[in-house]
Amino acid sequence: xSSTSNNPSEERFTVARTTLILDRLMTGVIKGGGxxxxxxxxxxxxxxxxxxxxxxxHPEVKxxxxxxxxxxxxxxxxxxEWGELPFFLNQAGQLHFADLPRDVETRTYxxxxxxxxxxxxxxxGLFEVDTKLPExxxxxxxxxxxxxxxxxxxxxxxxxxxxxxxxxxxxxxxPRTVVPQVKSELxxxxxxxxxxVRQLAFFESTTNRAIGTLQETADGExxxxxxxxxxxxxxxxxxxxxxxxxIDLGHGITDEKPERLLIGGQGDRILLTTEGGWLxxxxxxxxxxxxxxxLQPFADLExxxxxxxxxxxxKQSVILTSKSGANITLASYLDEAAGQILYTKIxxxxxxxxxxxxxFSPAQRNRGFLISNEHQLSLRYSTTGDVRWETDTDFPLQxxxxxxxxxxxxxxxxxxxxxVYAVDDPHPNAGVKAFFGKIWYEGKSExxxxxxxxxxxxDFEPKLSIVPLFFGSIKGTFYxxxxxxxxxxLAAIYVSQYLKPEAKRYIKPAMEIMASxxxxxxxxxxxxxxxxxxxxxxxxxxxxxxxxxxxxAMLGYFWxxxxxxxxxxxxxGSEWMVILPVVLIVGYLSWQLGPTLESVLFRVYDxxxxxxxxxxxxxxxxxxxxxxxxxxxxxxxxxxxxxxxPIIFTISEDALTNVPPYLTSASLALGASxxxxxxxxxxxxxxxxxxxxxxxxxxxxxxxxxxxxxATGNTPIMExxxxxxxxxxxxxxxxxxxxxxxxxxxxxxLFLGAMALFLLTFILNTIAEVTRQHLREKYKTI
Numbered sequence: 001x002s003s004t005s006n007n008p009s010e011e012r013f014t015v016a017r018t019t020l021i022l023d024r025l026m027t028g029v030i031k032g033g034g035x036x037x038x039x040x041x042x043x044x045x046x047x048x049x050x051x052x053x054x055x056x057x058h059p060e061v062k063x064x065x066x067x068x069x070x071x072x073x074x075x076x077x078x079x080x081e082w083g084e085l086p087f088f089l090n091q092a093g094q095l096h097f098a099d100l101p102r103d104v105e106t107r108t109y110x111x112x113x114x115x116x117x118x119x120x121x122x123x124x125g126l127f128e129v130d131t132k133l134p135e136x137x138x139x140x141x142x143x144x145x146x147x148x149x150x151x152x153x154x155x156x157x158x159x160x161x162x163x164x165x166x167x168x169x170x171x172x173x174x175p176r177t178v179v180p181q182v183k184s185e186l187x188x189x190x191x192x193x194x195x196x197v198r199q200l201a202f203f204e205s206t207t208n209r210a211i212g213t214l215q216e217t218a219d220g221e222x223x224x225x226x227x228x229x230x231x232x233x234x235x236x237x238x239x240x241x242x243x244x245x246x247i248d249l250g251h252g253i254t255d256e257k258p259e260r261l262l263i264g265g266q267g268d269r270i271l272l273t274t275e276g277g278w279l280x281x282x283x284x285x286x287x288x289x290x291x292x293x294x295l296q297p298f299a300d301l302e303x304x305x306x307x308x309x310x311x312x313x314x315k316q317s318v319i320l321t322s323k324s325g326a327n328i329t330l331a332s333y334l335d336e337a338a339g340q341i342l343y344t345k346i347x348x349x350x351x352x353x354x355x356x357x358x359x360f361s362p363a364q365r366n367r368g369f370l371i372s373n374e375h376q377l378s379l380r381y382s383t384t385g386d387v388r389w390e391t392d393t394d395f396p397l398q399x400x401x402x403x404x405x406x407x408x409x410x411x412x413x414x415x416x417x418x419x420v421y422a423v424d425d426p427h428p429n430a431g432v433k434a435f436f437g438k439i440w441y442e443g444k445s446e447x448x449x450x451x452x453x454x455x456x457x458x459d460f461e462p463k464l465s466i467v468p469l470f471f472g473s474i475k476g477t478f479y480x481x482x483x484x485x486x487x488x489x490l491a492a493i494y495v496s497q498y499l500k501p502e503a504k505r506y507i508k509p510a511m512e513i514m515a516s517x518x519x520x521x522x523x524x525x526x527x528x529x530x531x532x533x534x535x536x537x538x539x540x541x542x543x544x545x546x547x548x549x550x551x552x553a554m555l556g557y558f559w560x561x562x563x564x565x566x567x568x569x570x571x572x573g574s575e576w577m578v579i580l581p582v583v584l585i586v587g588y589l590s591w592q593l594g595p596t597l598e599s600v601l602f603r604v605y606d607x608x609x610x611x612x613x614x615x616x617x618x619x620x621x622x623x624x625x626x627x628x629x630x631x632x633x634x635x636x637x638x639x640x641x642x643x644x645x646p647i648i649f650t651i652s653e654d655a656l657t658n659v660p661p662y663l664t665s666a667s668l669a670l671g672a673s674x675x676x677x678x679x680x681x682x683x684x685x686x687x688x689x690x691x692x693x694x695x696x697x698x699x700x701x702x703x704x705x706x707x708x709x710x711a712t713g714n715t716p717i718m719e720x721x722x723x724x725x726x727x728x729x730x731x732x733x734x735x736x737x738x739x740x741x742x743x744x745x746x747x748x749x750l751f752l753g754a755m756a757l758f759l760l761t762f763i764l765n766t767i768a769e770v771t772r773q774h775l776r777e778k779y780k781t782i
Contacts, residue, residue: 051747061389064420070416082102133160136158139196159197190213214260305322317331346440365404451465473702526638527711539601540595631725643700695765709735
């Protein structure tokens, strides 16, 4: 008897070959897509990294070579804008130019044959330009490299002025030629004495001029004279510079012997150094000279004497060296207590090895300078206090000049050779200290973090600290999450656990639609509608933030203690029909009672009314000492919180809904109430999802651009004050990038901000994932 098998045929469970191939293909596609996503992320990271890497590089300075310049007693050396015509002014008042042809595109100098140590002079060679000055023994010189002006003082007490300018000529079938132009002016004697001028200071603007001279008589007496000029115009002829006042600086100012003199500001700021190492800051006001400050810059050294003092670009800060080689920067700032501008030390550079500086050349485009003594050449940057480049020379240095474009260095030695260096330092004001450290800027009373990429004040210099931007990102996100998290998470708990399913079908899609609202629309509403609306209604907002949650909590408390027969009249899940009217009524009353609360609690003297009145804005400023701006963090918190709520709500609600039903049933079966079940069972189980929702919302807030760009003052300040604004990393990139020249320091710094934002979100997401996994393991269900 044969038996029949009850097992189904194996062919029924055999997977078709095409299905297997398709499954493997799709698996490969999914894996490949995952790898491509990871590759794209790392490619973005690599691209940003390549853009910011030059910011932290060291300058490259190469010796181009040298050329013989057979000139003696060179007193002043400078160079034109293109670095092609260095000039040499000797003590006889003769002006020579050296023709150094330079390739316009490659910025390199031509050489003689294959000798890398020799430069080629152009067809003009070393040529002289007539200065039209009388033959005198000029004993003092002052050179303003930025304006191309030279002041000369003679052995008989006369002063002459030279103005240098350059013109580029383009001729047919010929390379561009730089032609020097020189104007001279011989001034009348500044003092009654015909003693030699030993030191000279000069200032000139379109409206005035000031010249200071320091003369030494045969008996050792020092005469310091300040001559001022003003521009006067008439109906006949062009405006002329005419003498205004002459002031003797030597009497009644100092008991020490004067040594050096500088004139800055608007021709009204005089710095006078003396033999004992003292610096006198004098102020010229309506023809009267007053002594503002007396300080000893090198008081902490054994030898306090001042070896050199020179203006930095802008003539607001001075660079000093001592005889021992110490190098510092003094800068002016507004002392609010004294009510006037004073000087203080803001930078302390490494000392020069071989003593004080014998020559100095300021940069004409930034806060850098070139300084030298007999055998040391050093390129430094004042803002960061960095030594950009330094070398010891095997030849005695006589004169130096820094190329106006920060791309070349010229050094003239005692053997009458001109040494030329090519400089590649595109980002001297960058570095770890500039981006992340406190910097003492010109015009500031203390070191600070600051961002100011464009000219906004008279003390302008690029300030590129990203710390205020990072702080602004955290501040804006903090206030947004402070507003969004409680509402979103509590709403998710109510919708997932208490709201009836019929209503839930409408609520959740509506919340998801909220997430699709364009941020530019929200920013527009925040700036033009919400900010003006709540500017004078802050007490109403504060009252609502307190009264609405409190009234809802009290209603819930009393509702839970009502008889069961009363509560049974409302179907489970429809309690919102009772809560919503109460919340709306309390909210409306809070809004209307805000002005009354303001008039009672926030009374302050109103200068417009002349009496005490309720004014929260004035009260806040007077009480806390911080500002109140219309576009502030409160506006950002409300509107950006509105943008973040849907994200946190949706993910949290999904996590709460997906808690296994048997956990809820078991808890209720054991006698726990719905709230106890929610608090002790559902929330811990769903905590990984809620935490993920919070971090995703945080990432959304950190990366938000348009709301923060439009709803804040967009000012990079570092205050937690809820009534002023901020500037975030994302908003800063949006504002600055369109105006940033490609590959400039600002351009690359914006990429640094993008990298900081990238790393912030990456680190937060990593921490979130690790925490989520920990919570999942802790509260996992079997």
